[in-house]
Amino acid sequence: MPAETTKDTSINIRATSETKRQIDRAACLLGTDRTNFILQTVMERALEVIERHKTVTLSxxxxxxxxxxxxxxxxxxxxxxxxxxxxxxxxx
Structure with a gap:
């Protein structure tokens, strides 16, 4: 079981109302809330970017x-x- 992690900082973003609606819709479809949906999605993308930059592809x-x-x-x-x-x- 993963250890409990204390959320000790905030991340503030501005978005259009349409973007917010789409995020809320997607979160609802996955059975989660907006915050968890955004954090999970952004973390997945962040880890992909980090991993890609750890690898060098040569011709x-x-x-x-x-x-x-x-x-x-x-x-x-x-x-x-x-x-x-x-x-x-x-x-x-």
Whole structure:
């Protein structure tokens, strides 16, 4: 059973009366209220966006280039530059 979560903040949005009617209708069809419908829908979408940004999709050409670079014995200048930039970003 999920742990109880205290709702400790509010999110305010403005919408047209038509949008509100449609949201209420959809919530009613699912047997829930407006707040729960909005929160559930927005959280599902937020998690999709986050997941999509965690994954890098490469073209066949870029994938092949990446795999070739992994086989190199020593890092090239671009890779050393990328590592330096990463270290700088993480140190801030």
């Amino acid at each position: 066949d050409r870029d994938r092949d280039t990446f795999l070739e670079l992994l086989d190199e014995e020593t890092p090239n200048e671009d890779l050393r530059d990328a590592a330096r930039v990463r270290r700088e970003l993480l140190s801030d």
